[in-house]
Amino acid sequence: KQEVTQIPAALSVPEGENLVLNCSFTDSAIYNLQWFRQDPGKGLTSLLLIQSSQREQTSGRLNASLDKSSGRSTLYIAASQPGDSATYLCAVRGRGGGYQKVTFGTGTKLQVIP
Amino acid sequence: DVKVTQSSRYLVKRTGEKVFLECVQDMDHENMFWYRQDPGLGLRLIYFSYDVKMKEKGDIPEGYSVSREKKERFSLILESASTNQTSMYLCASSLLGTGVNEQFFGPGTRLTVL
Numbered sequence: 448k449q450e451v452t453q454i455p456a457a458l459s460v461p462e463g464e465n466l467v468l469n470c471s472f473t474d475s476a477i478y479n480l481q482w483f484r485q486d487p488g489k490g491l492t493s494l495l496l497i498q499s500s501q502r503e504q505t506s507g508r509l510n511a512s513l514d515k516s517s518g519r520s521t522l523y524i525a526a527s528q529p530g531d532s533a534t535y536l537c538a539v540r541g542r543g544g545g546y547q548k549v550t551f552g553t554g555t556k557l558q559v560i561p
Numbered sequence: 562d563v564k565v566t567q568s569s570r571y572l573v574k575r576t577g578e579k580v581f582l583e584c585v586q587d588m589d590h591e592n593m594f595w596y597r598q599d600p601g602l603g604l605r606l607i608y609f610s611y612d613v614k615m616k617e618k619g620d621i622p623e624g625y626s627v628s629r630e631k632k633e634r635f636s637l638i639l640e641s642a643s644t645n646q647t648s649m650y651l652c653a654s655s656l657l658g659t660g661v662n663e664q665f666f667g668p669g670t671r672l673t674v675l
Contacts, residue, residue: 493666552603
């Protein structure tokens with residue numbers, strides 16, 4: 448059974464810092480990994496999706512990497528801003544148990560202090 | 562832009578009531594999903610559907626049923642609401658098939674059962 452872990456559960460940084468959020472998964476047989484952002488009381492907004500054959504994806508100040516063999520992904524946020532404060536979730540689409548299966552981590556709650 | 566809408570942002574119901582949560586997507590996606598999100602437990606899949614009138618159980622289907630009569634609409638039904646079904650409910654959609662399958666989420670429905 449796929450398990451997805453995000454550490455730390457919460458992170459507080461001063462504005463302007465570069466930061467890294469971590470996501471680890473136990474089963475490397477995946478189709479893709481997706482990073483989401485969730486603001487309080489809201490739905491999930493897709494940030495980046497990395498296919499299993501890719502190593503990284505970039506969008507603006509965000510860069511996500513994937514190391515399938517070690518079961519890890521990182522989300523790098525450059526020059527953090529207060530508007531980046533949110534909970535960040537990673538989700539892995541696995542191949543086992545029906546390929547539609549997506550397993551979510553419990554998220555890292557990020558606070559960027561002005 | 563993909564748009565996934567949910568019928569209500571907030572809902573308050575009484576124990577034993579029948580509850581309908583509606584989700585509509587406008588991108589002709591084959592797959593639709595219902596999740597619930599609880600603190601410390603993350604997102605858990607209740608049901609998903611990959612075609613009209615087709616449905617598959619997720620991880621926690623007990624106490625729920627679904628209906629997909631039209632491709633763009635996926636309904637979650639709580640036959641007899643209970644207090645332990647108080648939660649945030651999130652609907653998502655994606656294309657069918659392997660590959661990208663990026664999931665797009667609605668804004669969520671915060672359901673309180675008294």
